[in-house]
Amino acid sequence: MSTPPTSKTPVKKSSNPIPNKERIKMPRQHMPEALPQVRNKQFTEVNLGYSAELARQEALRCIECAKPSCTKDCPVGVKVKEFVQLIVDGDFMGAAAKIREDNVLPAITGRVCPQEDHCEGACLLCNKGESLGIGYLERFVADYEQQHFDVTTVVKAPPTGKKVAIVGSGPSGLTAAGDLVQKGHQVHVFEALHEIGGVLVYGIPEFRLPKKIIREQVDIMRAMGVEFETDVVVGRTVTIDELMEEEGYDAVFVGTGAGLPQFMGIPGEHLNGVYSANEFLTRINLMHAYEFPKYDEPMVDFRGKNVAVIGGGNTALDAIRSSLRLGAGHAFILYRRSEAEMPARIEEVKHAKEEGVEFQVLAAPLEFLDDGKGWLKGARCQKMELGEPDSSGRRRPVPIVGSEYEIPLAVAIMAIGTTANPIIQTTTPGLATTKRGYIQADDTTQKTSRHGVFAGGDIVTGGATVILAMGAGRRAAKSIHEYLTTGEW
Amino acid sequence: MFKILNAQFIAPGIKRFVIEAPRIAKKQRPGQFVIIRVNETGERIPLTIEKSDPEKGTVNIVVQSIGKTTNLLNSLETGDSILDMVGPLGKPSEIENFGTVVVIGGGVGTAMAYPTASAMKRIGNRVITIIGGRNKDLVLLESEMREVSDTVFVTTDDGSYADKGLVTDKLRQLIENGTRIDLVLAVGPIPMMRAVADMTRKERIKTMVSLNPIMIDGTGMCGGCRVLVEGKSEFACVDGPEFDAHRVDFAILVQRNAMYRDAEKRSLEDYKHEVESKKTAAPAEEVACALEAKK
Numbered sequence: 108m109s110t111p112p113t114s115k116t117p118v119k120k121s122s123n124p125i126p127n128k129e130r131i132k133m134p135r136q137h138m139p140e141a142l143p144q145v146r147n148k149q150f151t152e153v154n155l156g157y158s159a160e161l162a163r164q165e166a167l168r169c170i171e172c173a174k175p176s177c178t179k180d181c182p183v184g185v186k187v188k189e190f191v192q193l194i195v196d197g198d199f200m201g202a203a204a205k206i207r208e209d210n211v212l213p214a215i216t217g218r219v220c221p222q223e224d225h226c227e228g229a230c231l232l233c234n235k236g237e238s239l240g241i242g243y244l245e246r247f248v249a250d251y252e253q254q255h256f257d258v259t260t261v262v263k264a265p266p267t268g269k270k271v272a273i274v275g276s277g278p279s280g281l282t283a284a285g286d287l288v289q290k291g292h293q294v295h296v297f298e299a300l301h302e303i304g305g306v307l308v309y310g311i312p313e314f315r316l317p318k319k320i321i322r323e324q325v326d327i328m329r330a331m332g333v334e335f336e337t338d339v340v341v342g343r344t345v346t347i348d349e350l351m352e353e354e355g356y357d358a359v360f361v362g363t364g365a366g367l368p369q370f371m372g373i374p375g376e377h378l379n380g381v382y383s384a385n386e387f388l389t390r391i392n393l394m395h396a397y398e399f400p401k402y403d404e405p406m407v408d409f410r411g412k413n414v415a416v417i418g419g420g421n422t423a424l425d426a427i428r429s430s431l432r433l434g435a436g437h438a439f440i441l442y443r444r445s446e447a448e449m450p451a452r453i454e455e456v457k458h459a460k461e462e463g464v465e466f467q468v469l470a471a472p473l474e475f476l477d478d479g480k481g482w483l484k485g486a487r488c489q490k491m492e493l494g495e496p497d498s499s500g501r502r503r504p505v506p507i508v509g510s511e512y513e514i515p516l517a518v519a520i521m522a523i524g525t526t527a528n529p530i531i532q533t534t535t536p537g538l539a540t541t542k543r544g545y546i547q548a549d550d551t552t553q554k555t556s557r558h559g560v561f562a563g564g565d566i567v568t569g570g571a572t573v574i575l576a577m578g579a580g581r582r583a584a585k586s587i588h589e590y591l592t593t594g595e596w
Numbered sequence: 597m598f599k600i601l602n603a604q605f606i607a608p609g610i611k612r613f614v615i616e617a618p619r620i621a622k623k624q625r626p627g628q629f630v631i632i633r634v635n636e637t638g639e640r641i642p643l644t645i646e647k648s649d650p651e652k653g654t655v656n657i658v659v660q661s662i663g664k665t666t667n668l669l670n671s672l673e674t675g676d677s678i679l680d681m682v683g684p685l686g687k688p689s690e691i692e693n694f695g696t697v698v699v700i701g702g703g704v705g706t707a708m709a710y711p712t713a714s715a716m717k718r719i720g721n722r723v724i725t726i727i728g729g730r731n732k733d734l735v736l737l738e739s740e741m742r743e744v745s746d747t748v749f750v751t752t753d754d755g756s757y758a759d760k761g762l763v764t765d766k767l768r769q770l771i772e773n774g775t776r777i778d779l780v781l782a783v784g785p786i787p788m789m790r791a792v793a794d795m796t797r798k799e800r801i802k803t804m805v806s807l808n809p810i811m812i813d814g815t816g817m818c819g820g821c822r823v824l825v826e827g828k829s830e831f832a833c834v835d836g837p838e839f840d841a842h843r844v845d846f847a848i849l850v851q852r853n854a855m856y857r858d859a860e861k862r863s864l865e866d867y868k869h870e871v872e873s874k875k876t877a878a879p880a881e882e883v884a885c886a887l888e889a890k891k
Binding site for chain 2: 299300301309337338339340343344345364366367368370372376377379382383385386389390393394395399400401402403404405406407481528529530
């Protein structure tokens with residue numbers, strides 16, 4: 108039974124011919140994947156994407172809830188039910204446009220968003236079996252749009268005459284830029300590195316998010332009118348005050364991401380062969396070290412070696428799966444809690460296991476061992492057990508006395524999180540920071556202590572996910588637009 | 597793209613570039629550096645800023661041919677461009693009226709020390725400069741340094757110019773003569789900086805060194821440039837590049853800078869081979885054309 112449409116909220120009648128009680132029995136369509144033993148040797152994408160047929164088949168499973176919890180649980184509020192219905196109708200460009208109303212980077216979120224924590228986790232189909240493949244559908248629609256996108260059809264909003272500077276071209280910055288340009292503001296994005304995309308480019312490997320996808324999404328934004336400038340470290344090359352006072356920006360959004368990689372502070376972390384995940388992944392992703400010597404950036408030789416990544420998040424899994432692709436003989440994750448506490452996406456854990464990554468959980472290194480010539484030769488580790496929950500709500504790992512053991516290692520990669528990058532905070536007078544050095548910003552407006560300056564993403568929250576950063580970018584864009592149109596702070 | 601307005605060798609294998617980079621020129625302070633990427637397949641490397649002209653919007657960098665990237669860079673001429681240049685990076689030098697400052701520059705390190713020496717003089721310090729080079733050709737910026745220093749000493753390892761010996765010999769003389777020294781700034785090869793640090797540690801003279809670890813992003817993101825400072829990891833790109841010499845673990849710096857020695861060697865060999873084959877390829881083509889014409 109569907110509610111009759113009222114005149115105020117016209118609801119399009121579903122063209123899905125399958126009764127709801129049949130839909131819930133339909134199995135979820137699997138994502139076609141490259142074979143594990145083939146893909147773990149190359150950097151090409153693992154997930155191959157739905158065909159139009161698979162997408163339509165999957166879209167038919169949506170039970171079209173009256174109050175869709177998927178949208179409610181999406182940090183940017185994608186209208187899932189509506190875009191899925193458009194897929195059922197075969198109107199893929201319409202579906203893309205529908206997603207774009209709330210999400211300017213659908214080809215990216217369709218690939219890297221932890222859907223199980225948001226839309227898919229909230230999907231009512233979970234009660235009956237598997238959730239709707241919302242991420243897969245989003246990816247399909249976005250890729251379809253990409254193939255059929257016509258730059259000439261982009262309609263630009265009438266200019267407001269207001270200028271906004273976006274600092275950082277990662278997920279929060281790109282989202283804010285996309286939303287603001289659609290309101291007619293002049294948007295200029297500053298990026299410190301030589302490529303646009305921030306963590307999407309330097310952090311996430313090609314096999315999970317091809318660079319081509321990012322470039323195409325950025326090209327769409329360019330067509331929409333967003334200006335990009337690389338090689339600018341705001342705070343060093345130009346300060347926020349100079350942007351506002353000398354370059355005439357009416358508002359600034361700071362989305363500079365997380366910063367300095369953390370180390371454990373254990374002996375041997377300076378040995379050659381010990382990397383931060385950020386450095387390792389930057390060498391691979393941004394600098395193409397896996398294509399040495401075609402590209403100049405070098406990497407130590409991984410072939411046949413024992414490689415361990417310390418940590419259990421998506422970054423850790425990206426690093427260990429990249430290590431396999433560099434030829435590591437034995438690749439494992441060292442994580443101090445159990446698999447249940449791992450913050451990584453479920454799909455990444457599954458993919459990593461299929462590819463041959465070994466998980467040594469409830470273990471942590473105590474010391475890295477020197478081969479006598481300054482190179483890593485192994486680690487002395489300790490086993491852990493789980494104690495009481497800590498402030499994060501996860502059970503605290505407690506060392507087991509006398510459980511020390513040694514493992515031989517040629518490379519160790521630390522993926523245990525980051526701390527705040529200080530450049531903006533130390534060069535912007537009056538910008539309030541938290542105890543841990545992150546920028547203080549309001550949870551809903553993303554306003555900072557400085558008039559006209561907004562901030563969001565990891566530089567406010569500390570290391571989180573792409574979609575949470577995008578949510579912050581979206582909220583910031585909304586309040587920047589309000590500020591620019593009303594003048595009220 | 598960053599246009600090279602002028603490129604000139606100032607010593608064998610050492611080239612000075614004047615590059616159009618208005619944003620960097622406007623902001624550069626003594627002690628800061630840039631990161632460049634020559635082309636699409638290039639690596640990112642940190643380089644010394646000799647000086648900049650905010651009015652003209654230009655930045656001078658001084659580059660010594662060592663590996664592939666610096667050789668490639670030094671093959672560029674006036675009118676060519678560098679794909680990426682980002683900066684100014686790092687914390688500026690602390691410029692204060694310390695009293696007497698001894699500025700020590702070794703090789704291309706002299707270019708990095710020059711703007712700091714200049715600023716130290718301007719604020720009222722007595723500046724004693726010691727420039728060291730392996731030989732006469734590798735003594736850089738002597739006349740520039742004379743303009744901003746009260747006294748300049750020059751040493752060459754082989755005695756081909758000025759005093760034969762090392763910069764530390766001159767520093768020892770100054771100390772033994774009872775010269776009051778309030779601060780030493782040393783910029784140059786690691787063994788030189790380490791020797792200076794060892795000498796001034798005993799004398800309890802505050803000493804700063806500008807470190808040059810392997811670096812990628814230069815903004816505090818990757819952690820590749822971490823140096824061990826009194827047992828603690830610090831990042832040269834955001835916490836440095838200048839550090840208190842007496843707290844730096846130089847042995848770790850040497851060890852970490854050698855991490856990619858094999859790859860660097862291979863890159864350089866490949867590059868030289870490529871340059872050679874280009875040189876010989878050109879006449880070969882001409883021959884082919886001539887043969888073609890005969891047919």
